[in-house]
Amino acid sequence: MKKTKNNYPINNYLNNHALNKAISFHMPGHTNGRGFLSSHKKQLGKYDITEIIGADNYHEATGIIKESLTKIAKKTRCDQSLYLLNGTSSGILALMKYVSVKKGKILIPRDAHQSIINGSILFDTEIVFAYNEIHKQYLISNPISLIQIKQSLLKYPDISHVLITSPTYYGFVSDIRKISEYLHEKGIALFVDQAHGSHFIHNKHFPISAIRQGADVVVESLHKTQNCLTQSAIIHGNKKLIDLTLLMSIVKFLTTTSPSYLLMANMEKALLSDHNKAYNRLFSTINFFIKNCPYPVLKTNDISRVVIDIREAKLTGNEITKLLHKERIDIEMATLTYLVLITTPNNRKKDFLSLLKQLNHLEKGEKKENINYLINEPVQVINIRKARNMPTRSIQLNKAIGKICGTIIVPYPPGIPLLYYGEEISQSHIDYITLIRRSGQAVMGLENDYIKIIEV
Numbered sequence: 001m002k003k004t005k006n007n008y009p010i011n012n013y014l015n016n017h018a019l020n021k022a023i024s025f026h027m028p029g030h031t032n033g034r035g036f037l038s039s040h041k042k043q044l045g046k047y048d049i050t051e052i053i054g055a056d057n058y059h060e061a062t063g064i065i066k067e068s069l070t071k072i073a074k075k076t077r078c079d080q081s082l083y084l085l086n087g088t089s090s091g092i093l094a095l096m097k098y099v100s101v102k103k104g105k106i107l108i109p110r111d112a113h114q115s116i117i118n119g120s121i122l123f124d125t126e127i128v129f130a131y132n133e134i135h136k137q138y139l140i141s142n143p144i145s146l147i148q149i150k151q152s153l154l155k156y157p158d159i160s161h162v163l164i165t166s167p168t169y170y171g172f173v174s175d176i177r178k179i180s181e182y183l184h185e186k187g188i189a190l191f192v193d194q195a196h197g198s199h200f201i202h203n204k205h206f207p208i209s210a211i212r213q214g215a216d217v218v219v220e221s222l223h224k225t226q227n228c229l230t231q232s233a234i235i236h237g238n239k240k241l242i243d244l245t246l247l248m249s250i251v252k253f254l255t256t257t258s259p260s261y262l263l264m265a266n267m268e269k270a271l272l273s274d275h276n277k278a279y280n281r282l283f284s285t286i287n288f289f290i291k292n293c294p295y296p297v298l299k300t301n302d303i304s305r306v307v308i309d310i311r312e313a314k315l316t317g318n319e320i321t322k323l324l325h326k327e328r329i330d331i332e333m334a335t336l337t338y339l340v341l342i343t344t345p346n347n348r349k350k351d352f353l354s355l356l357k358q359l360n361h362l363e364k365g366e367k368k369e370n371i372n373y374l375i376n377e378p379v380q381v382i383n384i385r386k387a388r389n390m391p392t393r394s395i396q397l398n399k400a401i402g403k404i405c406g407t408i409i410v411p412y413p414p415g416i417p418l419l420y421y422g423e424e425i426s427q428s429h430i431d432y433i434t435l436i437r438r439s440g441q442a443v444m445g446l447e448n449d450y451i452k453i454i455e456v
């Protein structure tokens with residue numbers, strides 16, 4: 001591995017990263033800059049402008065930004081779109097504020113992204129959980145189904161909004177059409193966190209984008225899977241059940257007054273250009289990879305999300321990730337038993353051949369058991385929002401059984417919380433945390449071997 005050193009820690013790291021020319025199977029979807037247009041690369045400084053004459057104003061768009069968003073809404077087939085310049089997280093915060101302004105109650109999946117919980121805490125939004133079922137064969141959490149929504153509505157008939165995550169990190173989608181039809185009959189609005197699916201509009205072999213299947217609002221991270229700079233995201237809305245003027249004004253309240261034209265220019269190109277053929281080429285390369293991979297590849301709904309089952313490998317997913325990194329291949333995520341790759345049309349056959357070579361070198365061992373990270377329905381002793389503001393103290397993790405969690409415990413990646421504020425810590429939580437830490441996976445919310453609990 002090539003190395004340089006200077007006095008600037010971040011620059012130093014990035015210089016070395018660039019020198020290494022590693023293969024990227026992870027976000028951002030521009031794949032280490034391969035997907036950037038040469039005009040954007042060359043004109044970086046000149047494109048990074050502010051609201052000069054003719055450049056319009058994000059917060060009160062009447063010119064080029066409005067025109068751009070109108071074209072995107074038309075292509076996406078929704079009533080209104082708005083660039084999000086601080087990731088999907090900022091769109092999700094706006095949705096949580098919207099529900100709180102409407103004095104509603106929102107159903108969210110247990111595998112919700114942290115920003116959903118952060119939003120509910122920030123804006124005092126009433127949330128209830130729908131519990132994901134576990135995929136019988138793969139033992140990963142499925143996206144929320146209509147059955148789970150029906151069950152939740154029986155339990156909480158006053159739910160006014162539903163938010164689901166589709167696709168999941170593993171590339172599985174919910175039946176948005178059926179869910180939206182069912183909810184709309186009851187006058188309930190559907191929000192979809194499609195952070196990992198902004199590319200769906202580009203090829204018919206992908207699932208149909210949620211907004212085209214009846215979702216009322218969809219948020220997407222373009223930076224995850226498309227040729228866009230980190231933080232690039234967008235919100236699409238339909239006005240039938242949603243006050244879009246209110247929602248978009250909340251988004252703007254949460255947005256910088258110095259919006260990045262680089263981000264907007266990136267997103268405009270990514271969404272409005274035709275990538276159909278490029279994806280067809282990617283699919284045939286992925287098919288080649290699947291046929292030649294020494295380990296099974298999961299059948300997901302999003303063909304570009306390559307999930308490799310490495311249970312038969314001697315090493316864990318995290319150990320393999322480190323090994324691949326040494327060989328200048330970086331992947332998106334690993335669990336004990338899976339490797340998750342984000343692939344884009346920027347990935348060439350050569351990239352997949354390099355990966356195959358490394359996978360073929362791995363020693364096989366006794367088949368590892370799959371484990372599921374959504375252990376069981378935790379006991380919520382104190383309301384999350386209330387628990388967030390209660391005094392805490394730290395104790396050793398292995399002494400925390402039966403105590404009430406005073407933090408959010410998040411295995412990272414994928415950044416989906418295992419335990420929330422106010423939930424009872426069980427033996428199975430501790431066993432699971434210990435197991436994944438031992439395998440090298442990071443767990444946020446812990447301080448070494450200590451966890452914050454609430455004093456009651």
Ligand SMILES: Cc1ncc(COP(=O)(O)O)c(C=O)c1O
Pocket residue numbers: 086087088089090113115165169193195196220221231232233415
């Ligand atoms: C399912 C899901 N939703 C939302 C987000 C937040 O997206 P962003 O990083 O664009 O803020 C993520 C990011 O990892 C995610 O995985």
